[in-house]
Amino acid sequence: MSSTVPLVVRLLASSVSVANRAGKIVRDVMSKGELGIVEKGKDDYQTEADRSAQKCIIAALAAQYPKLSIIGEEDREENEPEVPSDWLVVDADKEVLALTCPADLQGVKEEDIVVWVDPLDGTSEYTQGALMLKRNHWERWKMYLIHPLISIKWYLSLLQSNYGFLEHVTVLIGISVNEEPVAGVIHQPYYKTMIGGEKKMGRTIWGLREAGVGGFTPAPPPDSLIITTTRSHSNPLVEKALQVMNASQILRVGGAGYKVLQLLEGKASVYVFASPGCKKWDTCAPEAVLAAAGGKLTDILGNNYKYGASVGKPNKTGVLAAVNHDLHNYALSRIPQELKEALANK
């Protein structure tokens, strides 16, 4: 890899390749069927896929960039055992390597960078997707017994709905400099495309400040106000903020990464989550990619989160994001003062 390429660009290119490998780990754990679920707290789970994908990302990046600060969602063991050699990805995405680095980031050193890693965003959807897949095998056989034609149709529709859950899962790598997210990767392990009649699993979306975004086709926001929000972590405050938006539709999906993808692809106008619960690793990469596409992610009060190594990890005052600044302003103007205060005083 050419050392004339500025560090931030090289690190983003490496992160794209590492996220692809981590996505394969996420799929492999699911196919083996042994999820190894651990309950970390209320509505907060971890699986073997979260643990292994994080080990892969951190080991691969630390081996190439030893002075980086890397913060991952999952706890690390005191003496981490060595990872399999094929997890130590050294490739770097060629398209990203060719990007022009913003002038003020050209001299950035490893010591100036904090990388936020969410090895698997949407763990609830990952575990529920697995459960439904298991149930479907049984459902399939039951339906074959009843009527072969009906069963094929039903089975296909059931498969689609399961597949929909797994599509919410993403791998997030966010790169911050001077506390600000400047670049990021959102990898979607279960995104399916057909290339020349062959099925390809997974896609990787990236963004770099001033250079733009890649890995997908951006689309304008929908004509009417469509909100995207949590599927598995709602509460009365979250619902109150949804009511005041006066939206034509509310989409309830998993993961901060997936909700931001919905904004970028024109499926939703605004992402509203008026509650603590998300952490810096949930929002660093999505915020960077969204900003590179001209959008904005803040807390519910309209303030930016900071991503330095010593900041508190929880995003206590929620998330408000939109694909452009006008929509963000509109959504912010709809949030009543008492709701802002309720979150600020939590």
Ligand SMILES: Nc1ncnc2c1ncn2[C@@H]1O[C@H](COP(=O)(O)O)[C@@H](OP(=O)(O)O)[C@H]1O
């Ligand atoms: N009340 C809560 N408790 C724990 N985690 C929460 C939470 N609310 C949101 N999160 C975390 O924020 C991310 C997005 O949440 P949601 O899908 O509900 O929008 C998820 O990340 P992970 O899946 O990486 O843990 C989720 O765990």
Ligand SMILES: [Mg+2]
């Ligand atoms: Mg989690």
Ligand SMILES: [Mg+2]
């Ligand atoms: Mg997450």
Ligand SMILES: [Mg+2]
């Ligand atoms: Mg996670």
